[in-house]
């Protein structure tokens with residue numbers, strides 16, 4: 104008998120749109136959660152946050168007959184002040200595509216999937232995963248989530264998978280992205296808390312960008328730097344001469360992965376010269392003496408040797424940091440994606456602490472988030488920490504969460520999940536047999552791709568829940584669940600400056616695609632744990648629960664009344680407890696009182712010796728491969744951006760490799776030649792782009808092309824388990 108009960112389904116999916124009839128269920132566009140805005144509302148416009156990068160620009164969505172038809176940037180929003188990058192302008196176009204998944208698909212044979220209805224799909228989902236759990240234990244099914252769904256969906260997924268379905272292991276694609284920053288902040292401050300607000304970009308007199316290329320990756324954040332009226336010094340630390348480096352007042356073109364040595368060296372110079380915020384160090388930090396003793400060996404000779412920078416450049420950099428009144432450090436993937444990402448991030452935190460550049464306007468050790476809701480996943484995905492920034496290992500935290508959600512406390516795991524790479528290794532070891540991948544595309548984006556694809560194929564059952572049915576990971580799936588996307592559902596995102604903003608439904612999802620929220624709700628029904636989620640009726644109900652969960656936490660948002668309040672105030676930054684008196688201030692930063700989240704209120708200075716590059720260039724593989732973002736118009740694995748005619752015109756269609764002219768000439772390679780790039784793991788063909796922006800002995804390939812991760816080496820930071828995507832040894836061969 105069918106588990107689908109029409110009246111229950113209608114309750115689940117269409118509570119805002121009246122009863123769901125069988126006709127509606129079967130009609131194209133008949134699914135989705137929430138209400139498309141009324142036909143021609145007075146100004147025929149609504150607003151919401153962009154669904155691509157962590158900048159979190161607000162967009163005006165112009166409506167025709169109740170449907171979003173075009174986008175303009177919101178002028179009065181405190182984030183983007185009337186600006187958007189090409190992806191934002193094209194946000195609606197990418198939703199319309201023949202690649203959209205419009206019904207569940209079941210794999211029938213190699214390379215052959217057949218559409219089925221939701222009832223069949225969810226019966227299979229339940230039967231397979233329950234069967235695996237019965238045979239191999241509940242922890243033999245795991246999930247991989249994302250930084251790109253609305254927070255309410257992330258919370259639902261995490262709670263459903265762990266509390267409802269009994270999974271122990273679940274991680275997110277934010278492991279690829281933010282894990283090093285998260286661990287660095289947690290260890291140093293006692294909680295994962297990026298302290299800044301975007302106004303700091305305009306108010307600093309010295310801005311240091313480390314392993315960050317905001318001109319490409321956060322273009323509107325960069326516009327905020329351009330509005331800085333203090334004639335700032337802009338220092339860019341990057342082995343490549345990036346678009347951002349070209350705009351800098353100083354470019355420190357360091358040898359890859361020598362950042363730790365550089366920043367210890369700078370700390371050494373500042374200490375030697377007595378250029379310290381002694382009172383701040385004394386009153387608000389711990390471990391300074393040990394740190395000072397540790398970095399004694401980082402002489403200028405050592406630093407010049409290891410980084411390849413000149414003595415003058417290094418001394419000038421130290422002097423700029425000292426003479427700046429408001430110095431801010433901004434880092435992204437050039438720091439996080441490394442085998443020593445955590446310690447490198449902490450070397451920046453230490454610099455900010457020892458110079459008193461924290462808690463004041465225009466300062467801070469500031470990690471920039473990548474995905475639109477990376478911050479939401481850090482707090483609410485129930486993966487590495489228990490919902491709301493809590494700790495699975497802490498009995499009080501477990502009781503609080505259980506009580507708030509009205510669930511039995513014994514449903515909450517008392518152990519931490521494996522990180523992403525352990526889940527992958529778990530598949531190889533036969534411990535993980537079922538995997539549910541939601542809103543991420545690891546068969547393209549994960550490190551050492553051939554290996555991961557092979558491993559995915561070893562699963563007994565792989566479910567991929569995506570808005571497109573054509574992703575590289577969907578090609579390995581036993582079951583594809585079609586999801587509604589940004590613009591087709593309701594919820595909130597949290598951007599890089601901790602600002603919570605609204606996402607809305609302005610168009611219908613195609614075919615039978617459902618919001619992830621509705622899919623989770625249905626799965627709870629089919630699994631038989633719907634009672635546990637009886638309060639989880641709508642995204643806004645979940646938001647109200649999230650508020651309760653954060654009470655008393657550093658990320659307390661219990662003072663936010665509801666969705667309407669978020670909109671009225673131009674987004675709200677956490678924390679925002681009920682007692683907050685600064686409700687109307689649109690820019691808020693952390694640590695203004697010098698109090699950190701460790702029990703003694705102090706920030707810790709953490710350090711260790713740099714480690715050797717795991718796969719250094721050698722005779723056989725003499726080049727270092729760097730990877731990262733290519734253009735402002737390409738997004739990650741390109742499932743979305745390739746669907747816009749406008750965006751497609753703005754980036755190279757074919758994979759290319761940046762190569763220094765000196766190397767090109769030695770290898771007799773000419774511009775646009777098709778060449779081979781080979782590592783120990785794979786060999787790819789790419790077009791040569793000969794440019795001074797990379798140094799001799801180094802090459803750069805954007806991550807957006809499917810082939811790139813065939814080359815990368817599965818090496819991880821020991822503290823954060825973040826993959827080290829940005830260095831491995833390769834050779835370059837003429838075709």
Ligand SMILES: Nc1nc2c(c(=O)[nH]1)N[C@H]1C(S)=C(S)[C@@H](COP(=O)(O)OP(=O)(O)OC[C@H]3O[C@@H](n4cnc5c(=O)[nH]c(N)nc54)[C@H](O)[C@@H]3O)O[C@H]1N2
Pocket residue numbers: 156157280313314315316317319320321340341342343345358359360361362435436437438472473474729730731732733734735736737738739829
């Ligand atoms: N257009 C566009 N924008 C995006 C994204 C996208 O896909 N497309 N993705 C979003 C996401 S999720 C993220 S995480 C961010 C990433 O944003 P960014 O981190 O700014 O982008 P990347 O190009 O990955 O890496 C930044 C730089 O790190 C440098 N780098 C490599 N190795 C080292 C090193 O050892 N030391 C230093 N100092 N630098 C190094 C690279 O040369 C590169 O220029 O972008 C976000 N924004």
Ligand SMILES: Nc1nc2c(c(=O)[nH]1)N[C@H]1C(S)=C(S)[C@@H](COP(=O)(O)OP(=O)(O)OC[C@H]3O[C@@H](n4cnc5c(=O)[nH]c(N)nc54)[C@H](O)[C@@H]3O)O[C@H]1N2
Pocket residue numbers: 251252276277279280436440473474541542543544545547548549568569570571574586587588589619730731732738739740741742743806811812815828
């Ligand atoms: N070599 C190399 N590799 C890298 C990097 C690098 O710098 N170099 N960067 C890494 C980083 S920082 C990141 S963040 C990752 C990104 O890696 P991924 O997360 O794998 O990349 P995306 O293309 O953003 O994948 C998101 C998927 O979710 C789908 N999707 C979008 N919206 C929705 C939705 O609302 N619901 C559902 N269910 N699906 C949706 C999209 O179609 C897409 O398939 O890549 C990492 N990989």
Ligand code: SF4
Pocket residue numbers: 153154155156157158159160183186187188189190191192321322323324
């Ligand atoms: S900068 Fe980021 S948030 Fe702003 S429009 Fe571009 S992709 Fe969207």
Ligand SMILES: [Mo]
Pocket residue numbers: 279280281473474
């Ligand atoms: Mo990322």
